[in-house]
Amino acid sequence: SLVDRTGSLDDLIEITTIAEQVRETSLCGLGQTATVPLLEIINNFVDVLEQEFFEPSTPPQPVNSYVSAPCIEACPSKVDVPKYIDYIRDGKFTHSMGVILQKYPMVATCGRVCVRFCEQACRRTQIDEAVGIKTLKRFVADHEREVINDWFSAYKPAQTENKNLKVAVIGAGPAGISAAYHLLLKGYHVDMYEKKTVPGGMAATGIPEYRLPKKILSQEIGIIEKLGGKIHYDKALGRDIEIDSLFTDGYKAVFLGVGCHKGKSLNIPYEDPALVGYDFGVDFLLRLNRDYIDQGLPMTMGKKVVVVGGGNVAMDCARSALRMDGVEEVHLVYRRSEKEMPADHEEIEAAHDEGVIFHELTNPTKLIVEEGRLTGVELIRMQLGEIGKSGRRSVSSIDDSEFILACDNIIPAIGQEVESASFGSAAGLDFTRWGTLDVTDNLMTSRRGVFAGGDCVRGPATLVQAMEQGEKAARSIDDYLSLGRFRFNPDERMAQLVEGVQPMMSDGVEIPVEHLYRVKVQELDPEIRKKIFEEVEKPISVDQAYDEANRCMRCYRVYSAITER
Secondary structure, three states, X not given: OOOOOOOOHHHHHXXXXXXXXXXXXXXXXXXXXHOHHHHHHHHHOHHHHHHHHHOOOOOOOOEEEEEEOHHHHHOOOOOOHHHHHHHHHOOOHHHHHHHHHOOXXXXXXXXXXXXXXXXXXXXXXXXXXXXXXXXXHHHHHHHOHHHHHHHHHOOOOOOOHHHHOEEEEEOOOHHHHHHHHHHHXXXXXXXXXXXXXXXXXXXXXXXXXXXXOHHHXXXXXXXHHHOOOEEXXXXXXXXXXXXXXXXXXXXXXXXXOOOOXXXXXXXXXXXXXXXXXXXXXHHHHHXXXXXXXXXXXXXXXXXXXXXXXXXXXXXXXXXXXXXXXXXXXXXXXXXXXXXHOOOOHHHHHHHHHHOOEEEOOEEEEEEEEEOOEEEEEEEEEEEEEEEOOOOOEEEEEOOOOOEEEEXXXXXXXXXXEOOHHHHOOOOOOOEOOOOOEOEOOOOEEOOOOEEEOOHHHHOOOOHHHHHHHHHHHHHHHHHHHHOOOOOOOHHHHHHHHHHHXXXXXXXXXXXXXXXXXXXXXXXXXXXXXXXOOOOOEOOOOHHHHHHHHOOOOXXXXXXXXXXXX
16 A cells, blocks of 8 residues: 555554564564664654655655675675575575576685685674685585586577677686676677686686695686687787787677786895796796696705795795795795784684794895805894874884895795786777776776776786676676667665665674584694695585584675665
8 A cells, every 4th residue: 555655654553563573583684674774764754754655646766775795795796695605504505506606607716715805794703703604605616516517518508699799808817717707608709818828817827736726726717618618828918919900800899807927026136036046926836836736847946935925925925835845944024013914814824834934024125145146135124103094004114123034035925017018019008007907987998899807907906806807897898799888787886885884784683693603624734734735725514514504694784775766
C-alpha cells in the first residue's frame, strides 16, 4: 500500500515494529544495521513520509542501493569477501571460487601473495584477530583447481558481435592478464604481446618460488589460452611492434599493461650498476627466478649481502639471498624504524625467523670499492622527526654516526619505475611528471582507442591493484567498442560516496561475539626452509577452512542514495 501511495499511519507503525525486531534479533551485522536508516527516517521525518506515501502527487525520486562491507571496500577489486566465505562455510567450494572469478582469474596467486587490504579492514580485529581471508582464498583455489581447469577447458564463449573485434594487450603481467580475461569473457578476440619469454610480469620474475610456486602461476595464466586468447612472447613494444602497426593490423583497441621493471638508484658516491656485487632488487629477483631456479644456471654470491629497503621486494631479496649457496649473512638496511616498514608484517617476521639481520634507522652514504669490486658500504645512523603531510614521520641523519659494514653484494630495493623505452615511439601518448601514462577516469590515454592500467599508470603497485585496473580497462574498452561512449557505473559512484563518508567501521547493534582466534597456518621450520626454495606456507585442511569461515561476522551494510528527479 505504501508503494501504491494508499497507505496509512498504521502501516508505518507495523513496519517500525518489524524493523526493530529484525535489528534486535539478527545474528549478523547486516541484519543488525540494515534497518537503522529506515527507523531513523520514520522517527525523524514522519511529515515527509506522510506526504510521500499518503498523498500521491509527485513521482518517487530515483534510489540507488549499494551493499558492501569493510573488507569489500578495502579490496581494490571489490571482491565480495563475505559471500565467498559463506560458500566455504556451507561446503560449496566451487560456488566460492565463482564469486572470486567474477573479478580476476589469478585466485591461487592472490591467495598466496596478496597484501590483504581486506584483513586490515576486518572488524573482527576489534574482538580478537582478523579473519584469515587470504588463507581461505588460497584454500578454495587449491581445492577447486582441477574443477576450474576443466570448466575453462570446456568453456565456449557466447557468439556475439564482439567476436570479430580484435583487441591487443601489451604486457602479460597481472593488469594485462586481468584485462584479457574480462575481454575474452565478453567475446572479444584478444592477442597479448609479452616482452619476456614467460608470462606473469613481476608475479613471475619478482616473487620468489617459496612464496609463489611458478606452476601455480602458470596454471592460472593458462586460463587465457583456454578462453581463446593468444600470448605472443619475446615481443616488445617499440622493438617488435608499434601502436600504429597494431591499428593497421586491424586491432580496434589497445591496452598497455607495462610494469615497473627498472630499479631506483641509491644516488650515493661510487654507486655503479656495472659494479661487481651490485644488483637492483628487481634484477636480482629476475636472475634468481629465470636463471638460477628455472634454468639451473650458476649464480655467484659472496658471503655477506646487504639489502637496502623496507618493502616486500626488499624482504623477498633478503630472504632469497639467504637461500643462495655460499651466503652466510644477509643484512637489511632501512632508514626508518621497523614499525614504519611498508612490507607485510608476516614477511618481516619471516625474515627475522630465518636469520636476516636488521639495521633500522640506518642509511647508506657511499659504497666502498676496491679494485673494481664492492667490499663494503658506509652507513649513517638516522633519527625520526615529526609526522609530515604524508602521514609518515620525517627522518634525518645523526652527525658523526657513520660506520662501515663489510659486504660482498649490495641489493638496492627502494622502489621501481617505468622504463620510458617501454612505450616505443609513444606517438600520441602523454605522460605525467612522474613518468607514468596520463589517463582519464576511464583509463583511456591521450590517444583515442589506447587504454592503460597497472604500474605504468599508478606506479609500482600490488598484484590486486593491478588486476583491478585490468578489469576496469576491460569495461571501458567494451563501452568504447560497443557503444562509442562510457557508461555511468552507479556502483563505482556509490563506492566513492561510501569511501568519502567513512561509515564502514561504525559500531552497529552488536550481539556479543565469541572469541575465536584464527587458524594457524603451518610453515616449514625456519632452519630447514632458509636454504631451500620450497613453498613455506602449507595448505589448511577442510576442517580448518570451516573453522576459519565461521569466524566471519558478515559485516554487510546497505547504503541508499536518492538522486534528483
